[in-house]
Amino acid sequence: MPVPVYYSFRNLTVRRLTTALTASGMALVVFVFAATLMLAEGLQKTLVETGSPDNVVVIRKGSQSEVQSGVERLQASIVESLPDIVTGEGGRPLLAKELVVLINLPKRGSNKPANVVIRGVGGASYALRPQVKLVEGRMPRPGSSEIIAGKSIAERFEGGGIGEHLRFAMREWTVVGIFDAGSTGFSSEIWGDVDQLMQSFRRPVYSSVIFRMRDAAAFDSMKSRLESDPRMTVEAKLETRYYLDQSEAMAKFLRILGLSLTFIFSLGAVIGAMITMYAAVANRVVEIGTLRALGFHRASILQAFILEALFLGLIGGVAGLVPAAFLQFITISTMNWQSFAELAFSFSLSPGIIVKSLLFSLVMGIAGGLLPAFRAARMDIVGALRSS
Amino acid sequence: MFYLKLSLRNAFRHPLRAVLTITGVAVAILAFGLLRTLVGLWYLGVETSSSTRLITRSSISLVFTLPVSYRERIRHISGVTEVSSMNWFGGIYVSEKNFFPNFAVEPKTFLALYPEFIIDDAEKRSFLKDRRGAVAGFKLAAKHGWKIGDRIVLKGTIFPGEWDFVLRGIYRGAQRSTDESQFFFHWDYLNESLRKTVPRRADQVGLYVVGVDAPEKAPEVAQAIDAIFRNSLAETMSETEKAFQLSFVAMTEAIMIAIKIVSYVVIVIIMVVAANTMAMTARERISEYATMKALGFKWSHIAITVFGESLFIALLGGAIGVLLTFPAAHLLETELSQFFPVFSVSPVTIYFQLAAATLVGIVSSAFPVYRASTINISEGLRRIG
Numbered sequence: 033m034p035v036p037v038y039y040s041f042r043n044l045t046v047r048r049l050t051t052a053l054t055a056s057g058m059a060l061v062v063f064v065f066a067a068t069l070m071l072a073e074g075l076q077k078t079l080v081e082t083g084s085p086d087n088v089v090v091i092r093k094g095s096q097s098e099v100q101s102g103v104e105r106l107q108a109s110i111v112e113s114l115p116d117i118v119t120g121e122g123g124r125p126l127l128a129k130e131l132v133v134l135i136n137l138p139k140r141g142s143n144k145p146a147n148v149v150i151r152g153v154g155g156a157s158y159a160l161r162p163q164v165k166l167v168e169g170r171m172p173r174p175g176s177s178e179i180i181a182g183k184s185i186a187e188r189f190e191g192g193g194i195g196e197h198l199r200f201a202m203r204e205w206t207v208v209g210i211f212d213a214g215s216t217g218f219s220s221e222i223w224g225d226v227d228q229l230m231q232s233f234r235r236p237v238y239s240s241v242i243f244r245m246r247d248a249a250a251f252d253s254m255k256s257r258l259e260s261d262p263r264m265t266v267e268a269k270l271e272t273r274y275y276l277d278q279s280e281a282m283a284k285f286l287r288i289l290g291l292s293l294t295f296i297f298s299l300g301a302v303i304g305a306m307i308t309m310y311a312a313v314a315n316r317v318v319e320i321g322t323l324r325a326l327g328f329h330r331a332s333i334l335q336a337f338i339l340e341a342l343f344l345g346l347i348g349g350v351a352g353l354v355p356a357a358f359l360q361f362i363t364i365s366t367m368n369w370q371s372f373a374e375l376a377f378s379f380s381l382s383p384g385i386i387v388k389s390l391l392f393s394l395v396m397g398i399a400g401g402l403l404p405a406f407r408a409a410r411m412d413i414v415g416a417l418r419s420s
Numbered sequence: 421m422f423y424l425k426l427s428l429r430n431a432f433r434h435p436l437r438a439v440l441t442i443t444g445v446a447v448a449i450l451a452f453g454l455l456r457t458l459v460g461l462w463y464l465g466v467e468t469s470s471s472t473r474l475i476t477r478s479s480i481s482l483v484f485t486l487p488v489s490y491r492e493r494i495r496h497i498s499g500v501t502e503v504s505s506m507n508w509f510g511g512i513y514v515s516e517k518n519f520f521p522n523f524a525v526e527p528k529t530f531l532a533l534y535p536e537f538i539i540d541d542a543e544k545r546s547f548l549k550d551r552r553g554a555v556a557g558f559k560l561a562a563k564h565g566w567k568i569g570d571r572i573v574l575k576g577t578i579f580p581g582e583w584d585f586v587l588r589g590i591y592r593g594a595q596r597s598t599d600e601s602q603f604f605f606h607w608d609y610l611n612e613s614l615r616k617t618v619p620r621r622a623d624q625v626g627l628y629v630v631g632v633d634a635p636e637k638a639p640e641v642a643q644a645i646d647a648i649f650r651n652s653l654a655e656t657m658s659e660t661e662k663a664f665q666l667s668f669v670a671m672t673e674a675i676m677i678a679i680k681i682v683s684y685v686v687i688v689i690i691m692v693v694a695a696n697t698m699a700m701t702a703r704e705r706i707s708e709y710a711t712m713k714a715l716g717f718k719w720s721h722i723a724i725t726v727f728g729e730s731l732f733i734a735l736l737g738g739a740i741g742v743l744l745t746f747p748a749a750h751l752l753e754t755e756l757s758q759f760f761p762v763f764s765v766s767p768v769t770i771y772f773q774l775a776a777a778t779l780v781g782i783v784s785s786a787f788p789v790y791r792a793s794t795i796n797i798s799e800g801l802r803r804i805g
Contacts (some may be wrong), residue, residue, distance in 0.1 A: 057689050057693050064682055093580065136479075146670070147481055234653065286675075297448075299444070300689045301689060308700075310437065310440075364678075366674040372483075374671065
C-alpha cells in the first residue's frame, strides 16, 4: 500500500472517538436516505407485482381507479365477446367481472377505522391471479355469504380472522378462508362472490372487467378497437400499468419528501465531516511538513486527505445501510390516496438503493473533506515544519 | 462573570470550527421546526373543525351514498339547526397535477353552516341564483388566475363527462388556518344532469353536514340520527366533524409517525456533530485544563466553562435556526401552496426547537466535561499537542 493511503487509513483508527462520531452522523443520514427510498421502492414493488403483464383491466373512461369506476352489464358482455381473450376452463373466456367497493373496518388493537377493499370475484378471478393462494380454511361456496380475507387483513382488522364474522350491507358475512398473495395489493383485500355482493350493496353495475390476452403484443389494437366502439364508455389498461398508476403519487411523495429531508440532513453531516477534517489537518501540520520534506508532492498530500474523507464517508455509508437492511422485516400499512384504500407494504432494499446510498455517503465525505484537503496540500514545507 | 467570559472566548477560539458547528445546529433546528410544522398541518383539518357540526355518512364507507330524502328527516330531530349536503366530486381541472378538493353542495345551507368561508353579499347572491355557479377559494383562484364570471371546466372522474361552471364568488378564510383552496358548486346542477344520464345515481348525497345548536348536544343528536335509519337500506354513521377528520388523518398515520421519528433523527445527527466538536476541543485543551487545576481551580470550575461553551454554541445555532424558520415557512407556503394551503409555525414548535437546542448543548458537553474534570494534573501537563 502506498504510504499516503496507509497514512490516511491509520489516521482514522488513531482518533477513534472523533471518527466514530463523524461517521455515525453520516450513518444516520444514509439511514434516512436509504429508508425513504426503500419505502417508495416497497410501495411500488407491491403495486407492480399486483398486476400481471398479460392481464387487461377495463374501467370506465376517466375514472382513475376501480373504486370510482362503473361498467354496465351490457358493456361487460361486449368486452366478454372480444376475440382476443384466452379461453379458460370449460371453453369460457378467461375473464372476470368484478365489483370493488370500500368498507370501513376497525383495526385490531387500536379500533381505528380504515378503508378496506372488498372485491366481488367470479370463478375466473382466481385463475387470472395465480399469486393468490389459499393458506388456511377453504374457498367460499358460490352464492353464499362466505368470504375470504387477505393475510394482511386477517392480521390487522377486527373480524378478519378465520371463523370470524363481518357485518356490512345488512348482512352477516363469515370468513371461511385466508389467502396469501405474497407482497401484492391483494393481500390487503377481502374477496367474496360478486353476485352476492352486488345484491347486498345494491350496485347494479360492475366496477371492472379483467381478462387475459391471447397475445400481449396485440394490446394496442385491441385497446383502440374497444375504446372507439360507440357503445362503450370504457378504457382498457394493462394490469401492470394500472397498478403502477395507482402508486405513482404516493411513491413520488415519499421520494420527494425523503430526498429533501436527506438533503437538509446531509448539510449537518457534511459540516460534521468538515469540522473533523479541518481538525485533522490542523493537528498534523508538522506531519504534513515532514511528508513534504521527505519528497511527497502536494498531489499526494491532497490525495491522502481526500482518501481519508472518503474512508470516513464509506464507514458512515456502511454503518447506515446495515440497520436500514433490517427495516425489510417491517411492514407499514397506510392509506393509498389514489385508491383511498388501506394498503400494506414493506421496505424493500434493491441493489440500486445500495449503490445510491454508498455513492451518497462518499459524496458527503468528499464535500466535507475537499476544502481541508486543499488547505493541507497548500502548506509550505518550512512554515509547516516550524510550527509546533 | 469570569466563567461566562472564558466560555465565550473559548467558543470562538477556532472561528471556523465555531461557525461550522453553529451553522450545523441552525440547519438542524430549522429542519426540526419545519418537520414538526408539517406534522401539525396534517392535523389542521381536525383543529379547524367546528364542535357544532356533525357529519352523517353511509355506515358502510364513504363511497356509498345516502338518499336525498334523509335531509328532511334529519332536520326534524330536536337540536338540529341546519342540514346541508356535500358530494365529493373528484373533478380534474385540465390536468391531474392541478388537484384541489371540489364538492357539489346544497349552497344556501352550506354557506350558513360554514361561516369561516367569507364571501361578500353580492357574490353570494349571484352564486345562489346561478345553477351553474361555483365558488372557489382565494388561493385557488389566484393560482389559476380565475376571475369572477370565468368559465371553468372540470373533467369528472366519479361522474363522467365535462362539467361547465361559471365562477360566481371567491371566498376568503375567516382564520389564517382556513383552507382557501376548495371549490364548491350547486348539487342541483349535478343531480339534474345525473337524472338525464344515469338516473339510478340521481337523488343521492355523499354526506350530510348537520348543524347542532349546542356542542354538548352533539353526541345525542348523532345517536338520534343513526337510530332513525337503523336497519334501512342505507344505514348512517354520524360523528362530530372532528372525529370525521381524525379518521381521515388516522388512515395515513403511519407516514406521519415516520416523519415524526425522522424529525428526532435530525436532532440526534446534530448532537453527534456538536459532541464531536466539543470532544475535539477538550482533547486539544487538556494541558490547559491541567494548568487551571494546578493554579487551584476546582473540577467544577472547569466543568462550568466547558458546559457554558457548549451550551452557548448550541443556543446560538438554535436561535439562528428559529429565526430562519419564519422566512422558510413563508417560502414553503408560497411555493407549495398546492400541497400545504397554510404553513404557519406555532409557538409550541418554537419552544420545542429551543428545547432541542438546549438538549444538544447539554448532551454534547457531557463527555468533554467528564474528561476535563477527571484529568490528572501531572499527566495533563505532560501531554503534548
